[in-house]
Amino acid sequence: MKKRHLPLFLGILMAAQASFAQPASVIRSYVTQFKDIAIEEMKRTGVPASITLAQGIHETMAGTSVLVRKSNNHFGIKCKETWTGASVNHDDDAPQECFRKYDNAFDSYRDHSDFLKTRKHYNALFSLDPTDYESWAYGLKKAGYATNPKYPQILIKLIRDYNLHDYTLVAMGQKTEGPDVLWAQGITTPAASQPVAAVARTVVAEPAALPAPIMPLYPSGVFRINDTKVKYITKGTSYLQVAEEHNMPLSRLFDFNDMAPQETADADGLLYLQRKRKSGNNETHKVGFGETLYSIAQSEGIRLESLLALNHLQPSQQPEIGETLYLKHKAAGMPRLATTMAKADLPQVVQQSVQQAGGPAQPVNMVPLQASEPTGGSYTEHIVQPKETLYAISRKYSVSIEEIMKWNDMQDMNLRSGQALRIRK
Structure with a gap:
């Protein structure tokens, strides 16, 4: 790429950023599916349900990542020296690292709670107020759970955006239901619950603490x-x-x-x-x-x-x-790319800019998805492409993952290349 084209391509990249954002419906679906496990695990081990759900959303791309689909590993936990169960290899900080594999999501959630509860470098977390999810998020990063410097901010934003703190309160008996009840009624923007400030506890009954102000990231x-x-x-x-x-x-x-x-x-x-x-x-x-x-x-x-x-x-x-x-040395090769998207999914300005810059009419990793003629009635048939996810398909047709699963009698979100899906027009 010639240097004179760089500013134009930078503009292309900025315009295309929104194309890869996870839709809220996918995240709400994930929360609804796994909230009960997170609540029960908090009751059993003390790990805040809000933290557990936020980590699950982030680590699995709300249940759509390659790793979770082939291993039921919702928290990116590697094999470590004590693991004797099944495993899969997956590129992470190094190529083909060993990750734990589970029979189902419940086992993954339970192992995540035990992982935090039994390892010494996470001990300090359990002295925190379970309603203080900000301190928990920063404590996880400090203890070495993730290398991403923005890991705490990511968890905090997910908790606030989707009212995940309510599930912590449900586990503590301070609320009777979470935001999923409102989501089921089509109400998707309830007022967010804020973290309760960590204060010294006394044996004297005291009024409930006011929510702490939102802290800058x-x-x-x-x-x-x-x-x-x-x-x-x-x-x-x-x-x-x-x-x-x-x-x-x-x-x-x-x-x-x-x-x-x-x-x-x-x-x-x-x-x-x-x-x-x-x-x-x-x-x-x-x-x-x-x-x-x-x-x-x-x-x-x-x-x-x-x-x-x-x-x-x-x-x-x-x-x-x-x-x-x-970030410092040249990689041996290109990283695996996100699920390919149809050119039509890109904003028009991006398509035009790529052509004006002298590049190919279709970006390198933007491969058109194939769809056959309608199979009858009000449905269209979509043929699943290699590495394609329900998330990408839902974006292409502007429908929800839940609808695709319902139309095709799917019990989980796993797909196979060449599979035919019915999409309602």
Whole structure:
């Protein structure tokens, strides 16, 4: 790719980010399916149900990841030295690592609780208030559960967005039902439950603590990531105002952040005040739920073009959840890519920009999905492609995973290449 095309391709990447976001219906379906297990495990071991569900959503891409489909492993737990059960090999921090395999999801949830309860470096978690999910999230990262520097923020956002804290309260007998009851009624945006502040306990009865204020995910003001000055801005922030505050040309601010010019921020996020480095502070980064190449470059403080080059990637490509990206040294090969999507699923501006940039009319990893003629009545037949997920199919036809499963009498979300699915028109 010639250097003069780089800004255009960066714009393509930013425009395409939304194409890989997990739909809320998939996450709600996952929560509804596994909430009872999480509640029972909290009663048995003390691991907050909100934390368990958030980890399950993140680690499995809400039940659709390759690993969970072939192993029923909902929490990415590796074999370790004490594991004597079944296992599968899966690329993670290193190629073909050993992961635990379970007969069913219940066994995975139970092993996850026991894993945290019995290992010494997680002991401190169980001295925390179980309603203080923020401290639990940061405690898991500090104890080494995940390498992703944004792991706590990811869990906290999932808990808040989907009211998962309610399930902790159900397990404690402080509530009788969770948000899934409202979801079943078509109410999908109930007021979020907030964490209860951790306070010293006394034997004297006291009023219920007020919810703690929502804490910022990053420090206020200017701080450093990968030894580069950065600040966290909120949606609606004027980029011109930021540039003037820090005495820099507006064009340089956009250049530092691998972004096309625009007036205001369309979402909360990191904004760098210096040029990011060509390599990261960490050796690798494991692609997490909801992350894109752009968001990873921002969170790690590495130039987007460097991240792409180190991992043999093009701007139009997206690595699969759980894949390892290299931040300091060139990877041996390209990471496994996310489930292929039809070109028609991309925003029109992306399709046009790829063609204008002199690239192929169809991005490298964007392979059209095949669908045969309708099999009769009000249904269309869809032929499952290799590595295709129900999530990708649901996006293609603008239907929910639950509907596809119902139309095809499916008991689980497993698919096989060449399988014919009925999709209602």
